[in-house]
Amino acid sequence: MSALPILPTRRELLAATATVGAISLLPGALRTAAASDSIRPFTVSIPQEEIAELRQRIAETRWPDREAVADTSQGVQLATIQKLARYWETDYDWRKGEAKLNAHPQFITEIDGLDIHFIHVRSKHENALPLIVTHGWPGSVFEQLKIIDPLTNPTAYGASASDAFHVVIPSMPGYGFSGKPTATGWGPERMGRAWAELMKCLGYTRYVAQGGDWGAFVVDQMGLQAPTGLLGIHTNMPATVPPDIDKAAQAGRRPPPGLSANEKRAYEQLVATFKQVAYARLMASRPQTLCGIADSPVGLAAWLLDHNDADGQPAAAVAKALDRTVSAAGELTRDEILDNITLYWVTNTGVSASRLYWEYKGGFFNAKGVSIPVAVSVFPGEQYQAPRSWTQQAYPKLIYYNKVDKGGHFAAWEQPLLFAAELRAGFRPLRQEI
Numbered sequence: 001m002s003a004l005p006i007l008p009t010r011r012e013l014l015a016a017t018a019t020v021g022a023i024s025l026l027p028g029a030l031r032t033a034a035a036s037d038s039i040r041p042f043t044v045s046i047p048q049e050e051i052a053e054l055r056q057r058i059a060e061t062r063w064p065d066r067e068a069v070a071d072t073s074q075g076v077q078l079a080t081i082q083k084l085a086r087y088w089e090t091d092y093d094w095r096k097g098e099a100k101l102n103a104h105p106q107f108i109t110e111i112d113g114l115d116i117h118f119i120h121v122r123s124k125h126e127n128a129l130p131l132i133v134t135h136g137w138p139g140s141v142f143e144q145l146k147i148i149d150p151l152t153n154p155t156a157y158g159a160s161a162s163d164a165f166h167v168v169i170p171s172m173p174g175y176g177f178s179g180k181p182t183a184t185g186w187g188p189e190r191m192g193r194a195w196a197e198l199m200k201c202l203g204y205t206r207y208v209a210q211g212g213d214w215g216a217f218v219v220d221q222m223g224l225q226a227p228t229g230l231l232g233i234h235t236n237m238p239a240t241v242p243p244d245i246d247k248a249a250q251a252g253r254r255p256p257p258g259l260s261a262n263e264k265r266a267y268e269q270l271v272a273t274f275k276q277v278a279y280a281r282l283m284a285s286r287p288q289t290l291c292g293i294a295d296s297p298v299g300l301a302a303w304l305l306d307h308n309d310a311d312g313q314p315a316a317a318v319a320k321a322l323d324r325t326v327s328a329a330g331e332l333t334r335d336e337i338l339d340n341i342t343l344y345w346v347t348n349t350g351v352s353a354s355r356l357y358w359e360y361k362g363g364f365f366n367a368k369g370v371s372i373p374v375a376v377s378v379f380p381g382e383q384y385q386a387p388r389s390w391t392q393q394a395y396p397k398l399i400y401y402n403k404v405d406k407g408g409h410f411a412a413w414e415q416p417l418l419f420a421a422e423l424r425a426g427f428r429p430l431r432q433e434i
Contacts, residue, residue: 061085061298092338097338097342104121111198114178117177126161131208132195133167133168133169135172135215137214137357138303144413152164174353174356180352186356192218192224210423223368223372232375233374234427236412238376249267280357294350308409310385315381336413365383367393370394379415381407381409
């Protein structure tokens with residue numbers, strides 16, 4: 001994830017647009033010379049030689065032997081990654097992925113000494129609610145592209161103009177086109193403070209925040225920090241697990257007595273999840289050892305694919321997407337998976353993104369003590385389905401709780417229309433405060 005406008009290597013070579021036109025996208029209060037200096041417009045333009053080198057590296061992959069089992073218990077299967085690699089080398093078109101990013105206004109600004117890349121799309125509707133959305137690992141801003149129009153232009157999707165959002169989607173430090181931290185300290189806590197500063201820089205005095213995966217950690221931290229102007233948060237990976245239950249689940253013990261049916265099911269899902277997070281433990285302890293994913297695109301792809309959800313590892317939604325070429329309903333497709341993987345490759349952020357796991361020292365699904373208003377959407381394919389009972393205890397100012405019929409860990413990517421509808425409903429109680 002290189003920082004504009006420095007172009008130190010071919011892989012990190014990025015192109016910037018001229019500054020003209022950037023400030024017209026900002027709120028009136030920010031249309032100043034100072035804003036023009038601090039927020040720079042950005043366009044993605046990866047040199048063609050980088051794409052050619054990528055294809056050559058894929059072609060020259062030295063493959064391992066086939067796995068010794070008939071399932072995915074040893075990791076991403078050889079046939080799966082070889083099939084994807086063949087398509088990636090010969091048919092996949094990065095320029096289409098690049099165009100998806102460039103279809104939206106993008107910017108770079110420096111916050112706390114680091115360049116932060118972000119997408120910023122303002123709604124045409126009056127009184128739209130400002131919203132900052134945070135992606136996770138192994139994702140990027142590609143995860144949220146499909147929710148931008150439903151959120152900023154709700155009337156085109158059967159919703160009301162009163163449900164409109166202004167949308168800000170930053171790339172986390174070490175990811176995508178944001179800067180790569182050269183010193184420690186950029187965990188979810190610092191990101192939460194940075195996002196509050198970003199919204200302040202954009203002139204938003206009242207706003208809400210949303211996150212899933214690592215983004216859920218960031219919005220929980222924002223909820224704990226309660227910066228001025230933050231009205232509430234929405235999470236699709238809520239941290240609700242009581243301390244004693246969290247400890248038992250991590251140890252893989254039998255369910256504690258007295259759990260309801262929903263709580264027992266969630267407990268069993270947590271136990272299964274903790275058995276599938278070896279990748280997280282490695283990144284949390286030895287991220288720099290993953291230097292091979294900076295050298296081999298196929299190695300990078302296999303590493304990014306081997307993420308779990310409630311339905312399997314690799315995540316069921318991702319596995320199905322590898323054979324899906326088009327989707328009228330918005331489900332993940334093969335090209336979308338490769339858009340995300342290719343972004344990691346051209347920005348050389350496989351290792352820098354992994355360091356986030358090393359930075360974070362807290363628990364994963366345990367209740368954090370957030371006391372501001374919280375909206376929660378529980379998707380069936382999430383790593384665990386948070387019961388309402390735990391959720392109400394974890395978030396005492398719970399303003400919305402809903403179990404969704406479809407979608408999983410990558411909810412915005414997998415079911416963008418459902419996800420957008422959840423945000424409209426979840427944040428509706430807070431709109432009178434803007």
